[in-house]
Amino acid sequence: MKILVCPLNGARPVSEFAYGGEIRRAPDPDTCTDEEWSSYVFNRSGSPGMKYEWWCHIASGFWFIVLRDTLRDVVMDTYPAEALRRGLPPLPASQASAPSLSSPSAGATP
Amino acid sequence: MFTRHDSLKAGYDVVIIGAGGHGLAAAYYLARDHGIRNVAVLDKGYLGGGNTGRNTTIIRSNYLTPEGVKFYDESVRLWQDLAEDFDLNLFYSTRGHYTLAHTDSAMRTMRWRAEVNKHFGVRSEAVDAAFVKRGIPSIDMTCGGHAPILGALFHEPGAIARHDAVAWGYGRGADRRGVEIHQQTEVTGIRVQGGRLAGVETTRGFIATSKVLCAVAGFTPRILDMLDLQTPIYVHPLQAMVSEPVKPWLDPIIVSGSLHVYVSQTARGELVMGASLDPYELHSTRPTLDFVEGLASHMLDMFPFLSEVKVNRQWAGLADMTPDFAPIMGLTPVEGFYLDAGWGTWGFKATPVCGKTMSHTVATGRNHPLIEGFGFDRFARYRLTGEKGAASVGH
Numbered sequence: 001m002k003i004l005v006c007p008l009n010g011a012r013p014v015s016e017f018a019y020g021g022e023i024r025r026a027p028d029p030d031t032c033t034d035e036e037w038s039s040y041v042f043n044r045s046g047s048p049g050m051k052y053e054w055w056c057h058i059a060s061g062f063w064f065i066v067l068r069d070t071l072r073d074v075v076m077d078t079y080p081a082e083a084l085r086r087g088l089p090p091l092p093a094s095q096a097s098a099p100s101l102s103s104p105s106a107g108a109t110p
Numbered sequence: 111m112f113t114r115h116d117s118l119k120a121g122y123d124v125v126i127i128g129a130g131g132h133g134l135a136a137a138y139y140l141a142r143d144h145g146i147r148n149v150a151v152l153d154k155g156y157l158g159g160g161n162t163g164r165n166t167t168i169i170r171s172n173y174l175t176p177e178g179v180k181f182y183d184e185s186v187r188l189w190q191d192l193a194e195d196f197d198l199n200l201f202y203s204t205r206g207h208y209t210l211a212h213t214d215s216a217m218r219t220m221r222w223r224a225e226v227n228k229h230f231g232v233r234s235e236a237v238d239a240a241f242v243k244r245g246i247p248s249i250d251m252t253c254g255g256h257a258p259i260l261g262a263l264f265h266e267p268g269a270i271a272r273h274d275a276v277a278w279g280y281g282r283g284a285d286r287r288g289v290e291i292h293q294q295t296e297v298t299g300i301r302v303q304g305g306r307l308a309g310v311e312t313t314r315g316f317i318a319t320s321k322v323l324c325a326v327a328g329f330t331p332r333i334l335d336m337l338d339l340q341t342p343i344y345v346h347p348l349q350a351m352v353s354e355p356v357k358p359w360l361d362p363i364i365v366s367g368s369l370h371v372y373v374s375q376t377a378r379g380e381l382v383m384g385a386s387l388d389p390y391e392l393h394s395t396r397p398t399l400d401f402v403e404g405l406a407s408h409m410l411d412m413f414p415f416l417s418e419v420k421v422n423r424q425w426a427g428l429a430d431m432t433p434d435f436a437p438i439m440g441l442t443p444v445e446g447f448y449l450d451a452g453w454g455t456w457g458f459k460a461t462p463v464c465g466k467t468m469s470h471t472v473a474t475g476r477n478h479p480l481i482e483g484f485g486f487d488r489f490a491r492y493r494l495t496g497e498k499g500a501a502s503v504g505h
Contacts (some may be wrong), residue, residue, distance in 0.1 A: 001400065016401060019390035036489060042342040042489040047333025048393035071393045105321060 002073075004055070007080050008062045020054030023065065023084070050091045052077070069094050111282055112157075115290045121318035122150045122290075124472055125310055126325060127297050127333060130451050130460065131162040133274070133325035134280035134291075135465020136472065141287035143466075144473040149289045151281075151320075152312060154329075158277030161327045164395075164427035165458040166350050166372060166384040167273045168363055170207050171401065172265040174219075174225050174500035176435065177483030179230045181322050184480060185463035186267055192462060198278035200271045205362050207268020208242060212257040212368040220263035224273035234267040253409040253476045257368050268300055268363050270374050270382075274487035290361050300336045300447070305444030323448045323472055325464075328393070328428020330451040337444050341452070342489055343430045347388040348455050349401045351424035353416075355379035360363055369408040381410060387429060387455065397427040428453045434494035435501040439468065439484040440477040447485060448472050454502045 002014040022045060027036045046052070048071035055078075056063045064077040073092060079088065124140060126133045129151045140146040153159070169189055171182035193200040211217040220236045227234035237259045243251055245264070246371045281291055292314070299311035300322065309318040324333050328345045360375040370386045385405045388398075402424055412419055431454040432438060438452035450468045453460070467478035477485065484496045 002398070009136075037491045038492065039340060043340040044342055046341065046343045046345055046430075047335050048332075048345075051388075051391075067141045070391050073392050073394055073396075 005064070005078060006057045006062065007064050007078050009057050012057065016055045016058055018058055020056055020063070023052040023054060023088075039054055048094075050094060052088055052091070067091075085108065111278065111370055112285050112291060115292060118150065118151050118292060118312070118314055118317055119290075120294070121309070123148040123319070124321045124323065125149070125317055125319045126151045126323045127310070128160070128295060128324065128326040128329075129157045129277075129281065129291055130325060130327065131158065131159045131277050131280065131461035131500070132453070132464045132468070133323065134158075134277055134284055135461050136325065136450070136468040137260050137284040137289045137321055137465075138280045138287075139469035140473060141284055141289050144469055146469075147288035149284070150317065151284070151291045152295045152297060153291075153293050154313075156293050157281055158274055161427040161429070161453070161457060162277045162461070163274055164348075164350065164425055165273055165375070167270045167376075167403060167458060168203075168207070168210055168372065168374065169269040169271060169459040170265055170363075171232050171267065171459075172207065172209070172223055173497060173498065174223050174226060175436070175483070175495050176226065176230065176410060177495050177498050178497050178500065179226055179232055181463060181467075181480050181483075182459060183230060183232050184466075185460050188462035188472075189269065189271065191461075192276075192279065193436050196283055198275055198279045198282070200275045200279065201500075202269060202271045203266060203377065204269045204376065206245065207265040207363040208245060208365065209263040210242065210364065210366040210368075211263070212253065212259060212366065213359060215262070215366060217260050220261065220332070223500055231404065237264045239264050244363055246364065248359060248415070249364075249412055250414055253366075253369065254414075257366075257411065267292050268329065270363065270376070273458060273465045276458075279466065280461075282337075284364075297333065297336075300333070302337065302444055307444060316441060321328060321446045321448070321472055323450060323468060325450040325468070327451070327453055327457065328430050330430050330449075337442075337447060339442060339444065340431050341438060341486070343438070343452055344391060345393055345430055346390065347392050347395060347426040348384070348429040349397050349426045350382065350384040351397075351405065351421050352383070353381040354420045354422050356419060357390055364412070366408070366412065369411060371405065371408045371412065371492075373409065381409075381416075382421070387431070388426075393428060395428065397424045398425045414441070431455075433489075434496050435498040436495035437484050438486055439464070439481040440471050440486065441475075442486050444465070452484075456497075
C-alpha cells in the first residue's frame with residue numbers, strides 16, 4: 001500500500017486521495033489569444049519531472065499541494081492550499097535519494 | 111530471425127522511432143506497399159518490449175464514433191489474413207466479445223454503439239441478460255449481488271492474438287525487405303533546419319533524414335519536448351496480470367465497465383486480466399498490490415469459483431492518454447515529423463491499420479483519409495473525437 005502524508009490528516013493510504021492534476025496558471029481570457037486559451041484547456045506537460053500537483057483527501061474534503069517526482073513516484077513535500085497564495089518554492093531538479101511514496105515516511109510532517 | 115546491423119548508416123529515407131508493433135508495421139508497409147526500403151527503426155530498448163508486449167491482446171471494432179468504427183474495422187479486416195502474410199502463427203482466435211452492462215445508462219451506450227456499428231457494417235448487437243447467460247454459463251449474473259448484469263454489447267468478431275508474434279512478424283517482414291532494425295539505440299535529439307526535419311541524434315551518432323515517424327507510446331512527450339511541440343498527452347500506468355493456466359472454460363472475451371475488468375483465456379489456459387488506468391500521472395512500470403487486490407475482487411464478483419486460482423505475473427505499461435480517448439496521428443507542425451501517438455489503452459488492436467495509414471502518410475506527405483479525425487490540430491479547433499464511451503472501462 002502506498003502512503004501519502006496529508007498536511008491535515010497525516011499518513012494515509014493513497015487510495016483515500018484523489019489526484020487533481022498539475023497546478024497550472026490560467027491565462028487571462030480577456031487578453032489571451034485563441035491559441036493560448038486552447039493550449040491552456042488541452043495541452044499538458046506530459047514529460048516526467050518534478051511537478052506541483054493538487055491532491056484531495058476525499059474523506060475530509062481537504063485539498064492540498066504535493067511536490068512530486070512523476071518519474072519515480074517520490075513525494076518531496078506537501079503544502080496546504082494557502083501556500084499557493086504565498087508563492088511556492090521554485091521546482092527542484094529530479095533527485096535520486098528522496099523517500100518514495102511506498103514508504104510511510106514520505107512527505108512533510110504537518 | 112533478424113539481420114544484425116553493427117553500424118548505422120549516415121542517413122536513411124525514413125527513420126522510425128520505436129520498434130513496437132506500430133513502428134514495425136509502418137516499416138513493413140513502407141517497404142512492401144510503397145517501395146521505401148531505406149528505413150531505420152530505432153528502439154532504446156528491445157523489439158516489442160513496450161506496450162506491444164504489455165497489452166491484453168484484445169482485438170475489436172465496436173467503437174462509438176464513425177471515425178473510430180471505420181478505422182478499427184479496417185484493422186480487424188487486416189488482422190484476419192496477417193498470419194498468412196507473415197507466414198507466422200499469430201494465434202489469432204475469434205472469440206466473440208461481451209461488454210457487460212450493469213446499469214440502464216450503460217445499456218443505453220450499448221444500444222448506441224450497436225447502432226453506430228451496424229450502420230458501418232460491423233457485427234455488434236445489444237443483447238439481454240438471457241443471451242449473456244447462454245454465452246457465458248459460468249458467470250454470476252448478479253455479480254456478488256451488487257452489480258446485476260442487465261445485458262451486453264455482443265461483438266462477434268472480437269478476437270485475441272499473440273502480441274509478441276505481431277511485432278516479430280512485422281519486424282521480420284520489414285527486415286527481409288531491407289529495413290534496418292536497431293535496438294539499444296536511443297534518440298537523444300531531433301535536428302530541424304528552416305522548419306524542416308534534418309536528422310536525429312542518437313546514442314550511436316547522428317543520422318541524416320528528412321522524415322521521422324514517432325511511435326513511442328508513453329515516451330511520446332519526451333520526444334515532442336525535443337521539438338518544442340505541445341500536446342494534451344498525459345501518461346498514466348496501465349497494469350495487467352495473468353493467472354496460472356487452467357483448463358479451457360472461458361471462450362469469449364468479457365469486459366465490464368462498471369467492475370473495471372476485461373478478461374480472456376489464452377490458448378495456454380491462462381486468464382489475461384486488465385482493469386482501468388492507475389489514478390495518477392507516473393512514468394514507472396512498477397506494479398502495485400492494490401491493483402491485484404482490486405482486480406481479483408472484481409473477477410470474483412463475476413466468477414466466484416476462481417477463488418483458488420493463483421496469479422502468476424503482473425506488470426504495467428505507460429499509457430499515453432488523450433482527453434477524448436482518440437489517438438493523435440499524422441502530420442505535425444514540423445515538416446517531415448509524423449506522429450503515431452495518443453494510443454493510451456487501446457493501441458494493440460490498431461497495429462495493422464496504424465502501419466497502413468502511417469506508411470501512406472509518410473510516403474505521400476498527406477494524411478490518410480482514415481486518420482483525418484485524429485489530427486494533431488483538432489484540439490486547437492475544439493474538434494474532438496469523443497471515444498471515451500468505447501475505449502475505456504473506467505467510465
